Amino acid sequence: MASMNDKDYYAILGVSKDASTEEIRKAFQQKARKLHPDVNKEPDAEERFKEVSEAYAVLSDDEKRRRYDAMRSGAPFAGGYSGQAPRGGYGDPFAGGPYAWGPFGASTRRQSRAYRPRQGADVVIDVMVGADEAASGMRRGVTYQRYAACDHCHGTGSVEAEHSETCPTCGGRGRISVDLGSIFGIGVMEMECPECEGTGRVVADPCDVCGGTGRTLTASEVVVDIPAGSHDGDEVRVPGMGNAGTNGEAAGDFVCRVCVPEERLTPSQANGFALIGFAVPFVVFG
Numbered sequence: 001m002a003s004m005n006d007k008d009y010y011a012i013l014g015v016s017k018d019a020s021t022e023e024i025r026k027a028f029q030q031k032a033r034k035l036h037p038d039v040n041k042e043p044d045a046e047e048r049f050k051e052v053s054e055a056y057a058v059l060s061d062d063e064k065r066r067r068y069d070a071m072r073s074g075a076p077f078a079g080g081y082s083g084q085a086p087r088g089g090y091g092d093p094f095a096g097g098p099y100a101w102g103p104f105g106a107s108t109r110r111q112s113r114a115y116r117p118r119q120g121a122d123v124v125i126d127v128m129v130g131a132d133e134a135a136s137g138m139r140r141g142v143t144y145q146r147y148a149a150c151d152h153c154h155g156t157g158s159v160e161a162e163h164s165e166t167c168p169t170c171g172g173r174g175r176i177s178v179d180l181g182s183i184f185g186i187g188v189m190e191m192e193c194p195e196c197e198g199t200g201r202v203v204a205d206p207c208d209v210c211g212g213t214g215r216t217l218t219a220s221e222v223v224v225d226i227p228a229g230s231h232d233g234d235e236v237r238v239p240g241m242g243n244a245g246t247n248g249e250a251a252g253d254f255v256c257r258v259c260v261p262e263e264r265l266t267p268s269q270a271n272g273f274a275l276i277g278f279a280v281p282f283v284v285f286g
Helices: 009-013 021-035 045-059 062-073 131-136 267-285
Strands: 099-101 107-109 123-128 138-149 175-179 188-192 215-226 235-238 254-259
Touching: 009 021, 009 045, 021 045, 045 062, 045 175, 123 138, 131 138, 138 254, 215 235, 215 254
Parallel strands: 123 254
Antiparallel strands: 099 107, 138 215, 175 188, 235 254
């Protein structure tokens, strides 16, 4: 069996040595779909599938990739830890969203076949109003960013297919097994399937507009009626105007949190009330 130094994992996946984590994941998805034994009946398909899975397991992990690169270059102490910053992209501030945030805040589309139907989260916005406005009531228009249902696929994430399908990479398990015993001496490693992201189900034909999630980031407007007699901290809820759910699930609400600065305590007043609260038990017992 070929040793780790004999295997060019970058060539196996067909990516460059400076490929991002997202590029590595996409390359693995494409090759895994073609080589999975349930789909490909060629004699060496299973062995090649294991090989690309092994390559993904190493290159998708920051520390394993660093050690692999060091061993390939012949650097000493390749098995150690250097404490250097990890490779890879930036986190998506909207969980389950179709965007990944790159350097300097640049947004790049994130394609995923994972079928993850989840209800959308509420969007909470603070709206400042004066004491007189809060007392008499008012109407306020608000512009904000949210995830809205994709117009192209009508929020399902799939253009043609009506239903999701079993993930072809993991067979519905949500995880894949990779034998790294001959590489790092850790034996068989279980890892989340990058095709379905652990769900076991995938969108049959992902929408190119939303990346298969069924929603896109957009600017929205809503008109909120703040009722008369409102006070600081009150909330006004507009149903369905929060973030859209993924893969056709219901949207969350838009929540307007009323802020009335005149009703808020100054720091000195807050300290005064705190001192009074601390002294009351002593006064009572006294």
